[in-house]
Amino acid sequence: MEIQLRHIHKTFGPVHANDDITLTIPSGAIQGLLGENGAGKSTLMKVLSGYFHPDAGEILLDGQPVTIHSPADALRLGIGMLHQDPLDFPPMKVLDNFMVGYPKGLGLPRAEARQALLDLAAQFGFSLDPDAYVGSLTVGERQQLEIVRLLWLGAKALIFDEPTTGISAQQKEKLFAALRRLAAEGKTVIFVTHKLEEVEMLCDRVAVLRAGRLVGEAFPPYDLDQLVRMMFGKAVSKGERVNTALGKPVLEIKNLAVEDVRVRIQGVDLTVREGEVIGLAGMEGSGQRHLLRACAGLVRPVDGEIWIDGHNLTGKPYHEFMRRGVAYVPAARLEEGLVPTLTLLEHMILAGEQKGLIIDRQAALQRTQERIQTFSIRGRPHSPIESLSGGNQQRALLALLRPGLRLLLMEHPTRGLDMESAIWVWDTLKRRCREERTAIFFMSSDLEEILHYSDRILVFFSGQVSEPIPAQETDVEHLGQLIGGRGFQPVQEATP
Amino acid sequence: MTTSRWTQSLLFVLLAILVALLFTSAVLLMAGASPVAAYWYILKGAFGSWTKIADVAVAWVPLLLATSGLLMTFAAGLWNIGIEGQIVLGAIFTTWVLRVLQHSTLSPAVILFLAIAAGAIGGALWAALAGVLKVYGGVNEIFGGLGLDFVAVALILWLIFGPWKRPGIGSMSGTEPFPQQLWLPTLGQSRLSLWALLLGLVSIGVVYFLLSGTYFGLKLKAVGKNPRAAYLLGIPTTRYLMSAFLLSGLFAGLAGAVQVTAVYHRLIPAISSGYGWLGLMVSMLINFQPAWAAPVTLFFAALNIGSIQLPIVLKLDSSLSGVLQGALVLSFLLMSGVRQRWARRHLQEAEHE
Numbered sequence: 001m002e003i004q005l006r007h008i009h010k011t012f013g014p015v016h017a018n019d020d021i022t023l024t025i026p027s028g029a030i031q032g033l034l035g036e037n038g039a040g041k042s043t044l045m046k047v048l049s050g051y052f053h054p055d056a057g058e059i060l061l062d063g064q065p066v067t068i069h070s071p072a073d074a075l076r077l078g079i080g081m082l083h084q085d086p087l088d089f090p091p092m093k094v095l096d097n098f099m100v101g102y103p104k105g106l107g108l109p110r111a112e113a114r115q116a117l118l119d120l121a122a123q124f125g126f127s128l129d130p131d132a133y134v135g136s137l138t139v140g141e142r143q144q145l146e147i148v149r150l151l152w153l154g155a156k157a158l159i160f161d162e163p164t165t166g167i168s169a170q171q172k173e174k175l176f177a178a179l180r181r182l183a184a185e186g187k188t189v190i191f192v193t194h195k196l197e198e199v200e201m202l203c204d205r206v207a208v209l210r211a212g213r214l215v216g217e218a219f220p221p222y223d224l225d226q227l228v229r230m231m232f233g234k235a236v237s238k239g240e241r242v243n244t245a246l247g248k249p250v251l252e253i254k255n256l257a258v259e260d261v262r263v264r265i266q267g268v269d270l271t272v273r274e275g276e277v278i279g280l281a282g283m284e285g286s287g288q289r290h291l292l293r294a295c296a297g298l299v300r301p302v303d304g305e306i307w308i309d310g311h312n313l314t315g316k317p318y319h320e321f322m323r324r325g326v327a328y329v330p331a332a333r334l335e336e337g338l339v340p341t342l343t344l345l346e347h348m349i350l351a352g353e354q355k356g357l358i359i360d361r362q363a364a365l366q367r368t369q370e371r372i373q374t375f376s377i378r379g380r381p382h383s384p385i386e387s388l389s390g391g392n393q394q395r396a397l398l399a400l401l402r403p404g405l406r407l408l409l410m411e412h413p414t415r416g417l418d419m420e421s422a423i424w425v426w427d428t429l430k431r432r433c434r435e436e437r438t439a440i441f442f443m444s445s446d447l448e449e450i451l452h453y454s455d456r457i458l459v460f461f462s463g464q465v466s467e468p469i470p471a472q473e474t475d476v477e478h479l480g481q482l483i484g485g486r487g488f489q490p491v492q493e494a495t496p
Numbered sequence: 497m498t499t500s501r502w503t504q505s506l507l508f509v510l511l512a513i514l515v516a517l518l519f520t521s522a523v524l525l526m527a528g529a530s531p532v533a534a535y536w537y538i539l540k541g542a543f544g545s546w547t548k549i550a551d552v553a554v555a556w557v558p559l560l561l562a563t564s565g566l567l568m569t570f571a572a573g574l575w576n577i578g579i580e581g582q583i584v585l586g587a588i589f590t591t592w593v594l595r596v597l598q599h600s601t602l603s604p605a606v607i608l609f610l611a612i613a614a615g616a617i618g619g620a621l622w623a624a625l626a627g628v629l630k631v632y633g634g635v636n637e638i639f640g641g642l643g644l645d646f647v648a649v650a651l652i653l654w655l656i657f658g659p660w661k662r663p664g665i666g667s668m669s670g671t672e673p674f675p676q677q678l679w680l681p682t683l684g685q686s687r688l689s690l691w692a693l694l695l696g697l698v699s700i701g702v703v704y705f706l707l708s709g710t711y712f713g714l715k716l717k718a719v720g721k722n723p724r725a726a727y728l729l730g731i732p733t734t735r736y737l738m739s740a741f742l743l744s745g746l747f748a749g750l751a752g753a754v755q756v757t758a759v760y761h762r763l764i765p766a767i768s769s770g771y772g773w774l775g776l777m778v779s780m781l782i783n784f785q786p787a788w789a790a791p792v793t794l795f796f797a798a799l800n801i802g803s804i805q806l807p808i809v810l811k812l813d814s815s816l817s818g819v820l821q822g823a824l825v826l827s828f829l830l831m832s833g834v835r836q837r838w839a840r841r842h843l844q845e846a847e848h849e
Binding site: 318319322328330335336337338339340341342346349350351354357358359400 | 709710711712714715717718721722724725726727728729730731732
């Protein structure tokens with residue numbers, strides 16, 4: 001089935017996630033879709049699979065224009081999608097999960113379905129026990145289940161959204177073999193990824209997205225440097241780099257290991273000094289966030305130690321870190337950083353100094369107005385925080401930070417901000433480094449930002465962490481390749 | 497736009513009241529009664545004489561206390577369904593202290609004070625149990641509270657028919673009444689105790705003050721609206737959740753204590769009289785704003801008292817007040833939903849222009 005996307009637009013509030021994307025995907029080949037986080041890959045695929053409705057544009061299947069109202073609709077038309085996080089039913093048995101979405105009648109043909117499940121699994125060399133519980137399967141096995149389920153329901157085009165995240169090397173091999181087989185059978189296979197090596201290994205053609213737009217297409221043999229340039233774009237001038245003189249150690253990480261369901265990183269050793277900025281680069285979910293959280297006491301390390309200003313705070317709660325001058329700024333502003341329905345003023349009261357029992361509203365109001373001025377927040381003291389725009393919420397978050405911090409941990413300090421605001425944010429951050437000797441430890445998916453503002457950079461790839469790289473000794477291409485996994489020593493995969 | 501917001505909310509409030517009245521009238525018509533007559537008799541039943549006004553105030557106090565408690569837990573984002581059980585435990589603790597001290601040489605005033613304090617502690621302890629289940633055990637407070645409500649009812653029945661039964665035989669009419677010097681003094685011939693009334697008004701005042709003027713209240717609200725952000729802002733969330741439970745239970749316990757010392761002068765099985773449930777309804781109706789608690793609880797108390805004589809005059813069941821109260825809450829929630837949709841649509845249209 002040939003899929004044609006024509007002038008697809010999709011916006012979420014101010015974000016133009018898909019901006020006029022036109023792409024033809026032939027059948028019988030593996031079509032790669034490459035781009036960094038937030039490039040619009042998943043959005044485009046969710047539009048195709050009926051999960052989102054496009055704001056404008058049309059979809060043609062084998063030349064016929066179609067309107068897709070829902071994922072069930074898409075499946076009727078033969079389009080099935082494997083989502084990045086498996087959307088299955090952990091408490092169900094494999095066979096029951098397999099039969100979910102079976103469209104015909106009331107009675108369920110269990111025996112028939114069981115046979116179909118076993119046959120399909122055998123074809124692809126998957127070993128799926130129909131009577132096991134889905135929750136007991138690995139991520140890889142859950143993918144296999146989803147593949148055979150979609151095929152059984154008649155999918156002629158299959159979309160794989162970052163399918164190699166969190167599965168073992170053997171499962172990856174099986175998955176790739178299955179994908180090649182599907183393409184050979186004449187199915188349409190779309191493979192969404194941010195990993196260059198996977199494109200190189202698997203894809204017959206690749207389309208690259210950046211910031212919601214289709215940048216271009218490429219065919220094998222691939223020029224990886226060109227792909228990296230397409231993915232990350234060209235450098236934007238942000239003025240001169242400013243280097244701050246470094247002082248004594250603030251944060252010492254000793255042989256640290258942290259893990260979550262998906263990744264485990266270990267053996268991290270790092271000393272961060274007063275006034276120093278360390279950037280963490282890597283695809284989301286490679287462990288950066290976990291490392292940051294561990295340094296704030298929000299995640300308990302599996303192994304190793306964390307010292308702040310010469311005090312061993314390993315295993316201590318977040319509030320103990322706070323007392324030592326550590327602050328954490330999350331990326332999910334309205335979920336974790338701010339309290340919706342409370343006003344800007346109330347946030348300032350909560351974050352500020354508190355004397356006695358009764359709130360001194362007059363003083364707080366004055367302080368809030370000062371901060372609104374200093375941080376150029378477009379909002380009034382009595383504005384509910386969720387009524388501010390994303391950029392102003394970010395400014396508010398920064399305005400809430402106490403003066404004289406020792407260590408500032410930040411997830412995506414400028415995500416969703418326009419260029420100008422982003423530069424302003426970093427001006428204030430750098431001033432803290434210079435004047436208050438604060439050390440900053442931040443993660444970002446914007447390589448330019450990391451290169452420009454960090455003193456040293458750590459690159460994360462699938463649970464591996466690079467040595468600290470001085471920012472002057474690297475560039476976007478080099479970092480892009482590292483993030484894509486090139487240049488890392490092949491270490492055995494972390495088995496989830 | 498902003499200038500008309502106030503009139504806009506007034507409009508929606510009036511609309512909600514209208515919807516509730518229409519619904520209740522329909523119910524009345526189906527029962528073959530005249531709505532106008534029913535509303536008139538409710539009004540007369542609530543405010544027709546000084547005795548009746550006093551009775552309204554008697555019902556007002558426990559409802560006000562229960563609502564005060566619930567506003568604390570709602571501020572922290574908690575559904576304290578266990579409120580009924582907390583009222584019962586307050587009553588049990590108060591009765592217990594009265595029983596122990598009634599033949600002692602302490603002055604009645606001291607005994608009464610100790611008994612009421614014990615009631616507050618009893619309610620708080622029962623709430624703390626729901627709190628521990630929630631905060632440390634991961635049991636949703638709605639489930640924990642509901643379970644504890646049943647346990648409380650079992651406990652009170654066991655006490656009334658078991659260890660605390662009247663000489664001879666236990667009965668639904670409750671324990672042996674306490675001697676009159678252990679009753680909270682009432683106003684003239686009425687059943688209204690000014691002390692109880694004062695307690696209720698002070699309680700809602702305290703809640704209003706805590707939630708609107710103190711760091712404690714603001715932090716509690718932050719925990720209720722977004723516990724994760726509150727935690728990152730440095731608020732010890734578990735401690736605040738537990739405080740909300742304790743305070744809520746304290747006010748509920750006071751309601752139970754008032755029922756024993758000022759109204760029934762003994763322990764009866766239905767000592768909570770459903771004021772906990774009614775308090776939940778009021779809290780939802782006033783959108784959890786303490787400033788509205790006093791007038792709306794008074795109105796609900798008036799409805800309850802006013803409908804008592806309906807069976808006699810109109811052959812209607814007195815639960816009609818419940819129908820009207822429920823209809824009011826539902827229509828208010830409905831109208832706030834309608835209003836939000838309406839506002840969103842206007843916002844979108846404004847954006848498109």
